[in-house]
Amino acid sequence: MTRIPAPRLVAAAALAAALAACSSETPAGAPEAAETPAAAAAAEPGAPVDLAAVVKEREENFEAIGKAFKAVRGELEKDAPDFALIAASANDINARAMKIEGHFPAGTSTADGFKTEALPTIWEKPEAFKAAATKLVGESAKLASLAPGGDKAAVGAQAMAMGGACKGCHDQFRKDDKK
Numbered sequence: 577m578t579r580i581p582a583p584r585l586v587a588a589a590a591l592a593a594a595l596a597a598c599s600s601e602t603p604a605g606a607p608e609a610a611e612t613p614a615a616a617a618a619a620e621p622g623a624p625v626d627l628a629a630v631v632k633e634r635e636e637n638f639e640a641i642g643k644a645f646k647a648v649r650g651e652l653e654k655d656a657p658d659f660a661l662i663a664a665s666a667n668d669i670n671a672r673a674m675k676i677e678g679h680f681p682a683g684t685s686t687a688d689g690f691k692t693e694a695l696p697t698i699w700e701k702p703e704a705f706k707a708a709a710t711k712l713v714g715e716s717a718k719l720a721s722l723a724p725g726g727d728k729a730a731v732g733a734q735a736m737a738m739g740g741a742c743k744g745c746h747d748q749f750r751k752d753d754k755k
């Protein structure tokens with residue numbers, strides 16, 4: 577009978593659920609904190625991390641941020657924007673912006689064999705990267721609180737400011753594949 581190797585690459589969500597189920601110290605309700613690979617890694621320091629799953633998760637997170645931002649701009653092109661939708665999109669971006677920092681553990685760069693647009697500067701200047709993510713958290717929160725007021729000019733200006741936070745980070749930390 578061969579020994580079954582530890583399943584290092586099990587779907588991290590399943591792993592997190594298994595950990596939660598096995599751990600007697602886990603208080604009820606806490607497993608929610610480990611529902612994504614990055615969150616699971618943060619919740620269990622030293623535990624094996626499925627880095628490929630973290631990279632996938634961060635790509636999906638940015639794709640969703642991109643979609644939400646597109647939705648905001650789409651509304652602002654209309655004569656009568658749906659400000660509730662803008663607020664909801666801004667809140668979505670806000671929640672996702674808070675996850676960015678945790679999506680870049682060591683071992684997830686191109687040097688580690690991942691096909692990613694993340695530049696090495698992310699790991700060389702972690703404080704600057706964190707500041708860029710925090711900027712988006714702040715600008716998206718401002719947009720979310722401003723949108724319900726329905727002042728199109730003000731909301732548009734804040735959407736621009738939020739876009740500046742995207743660009744500010746991309747210019748420094750994301751590979752520009754159009755170059």
Ligand code: HEC
Pocket residue numbers: 631634635638639641642643645669676691692693694695705708709710712738739741742743745746749750
């Ligand atoms: C703190 C830095 C940072 C901020 C802020 C940021 N991004 Fe990004 N973004 C990145 C990095 C780094 C990547 C490349 C990730 C990768 O390839 O692993 C990326 C990738 C993307 C992608 C490509 C996703 C894919 O792989 O298909 C989109 C779309 C995107 N960002 C949109 C946005 C938008 C819109 C905003 C602002 C609302 C934003 N980003 C804010 C750093 C940031």
